[in-house]
Amino acid sequence: MSNTENSTPLIQIKGLYKIFGNTPQKVLPDVKAGKSKDDILAATGHTVGLQDINLDIARGEIFVIMGLSGSGKSTMIRHFNRLIEPTEGQIIVEGEDVMKLDEKGLQNFRRHKMSMVFQRFGLMPHRTVLQNVAYGLQVQGVDKSEREKKATDWLDTVGLGGYEKQYPSQLSGGQQQRVGLARALCTDAEILLMDEAFSALDPLIRSEMQDQLIGLQEKLHKTIIFITHDLDEALRLGDRIAILRDGKLVQQGRPVDILLNPADDYVEAFVKDVNRARALTVDTVMKPQSLRISAETIGEALAEMRKAKAEHGYYVNDxxxxxxxxIEKLESVDSARHGDAIDEAVLEEVPGIQSDALIEAVIPDTLEHELPLPVLDQDGELQGELSRANLVEVLSDQSSNGAEDEEPEAKKPEAASA
Incomplete structure (x- = not known):
């Protein structure tokens, strides 16, 4: 996934409210006073879409907004490019308040800054695949030869080279969505808005599209705002996730934060059925390593371990x-050998594992070895260790949570009307 360490957010949402109805400004004080969505609808006929949303989105991250039907997630994404006007609040992109753009400024913003990928593909049936992909560049005024070259390149990138002259009706759902993705990427917009972009696809095709998006993001480093109702999809794609309920932001954070520390019963009902071993990476559950040993001789290694009061350590050389x-094996070595170099006779064959590996992939090795496995980064540097006890703690915590829920229906979030 992408690097999100840039300290200045690309997008800031501040105090965003949306109330649907004839006189939303009159109803706004009631919303701010804490009256419920249902009470406001009953008393005024107005529907509360969003309530006091505050978000920072970093440049180059996949930021997932999720919730059930009626949670406000699709209303939210339509505010980013002002397809919906807020009742109150600010949307600031690179320091500029989108709410203050005039008609021409907003048009340029939509053409050059943000592209949108729709759930139902949004392709024009009377245009070829190539013409669909090049459409955004045509609107920008790019000449035909240049836009067709760029469109062809993007079709190759999404695996549809050779389909340029086909029409949307001749393509499968997955292929149509690839065309939609290529069209959004073709404009070189820095920000992609993806509203339930894969939810109309069959599960296998959906998984393939998720893989493709992750692969593209590793090369492109776009800022992607992705809407979904599916937590598995959110966990797989998101650098960070925001969860909405009835127009309110109930939790936001990294996938591991939401999985391991759900903010309330609503979020807990989402996460309890997720296979943690398939969703969490090693670095999210590892412990600091016991001891990094760089000694050259058996005696020096033994001295290091005794000083640290460590039962085990990991030997690292150049x-x-x-x-x-x-320490048990080292203490059994004859003292006459303490000046000898550390060799295979005293080393235990314990495999190193990658910090970004899924827990599911390392369970066999973890269970096979009594000593914890050392966790290594991409450069082979020690980051921590993973033991059987860590695994049991993470995975059994999930089982015990499930065991407590004798009446799961009582805790499942109920879908609100759209």
């Missing part, structure tokens, strides 16, 4: 991680 050492 060639990287070499294996694990246990």
């Amino acid at each position: 060639d990287g991680y070499q294996g694990a050492l246990s």
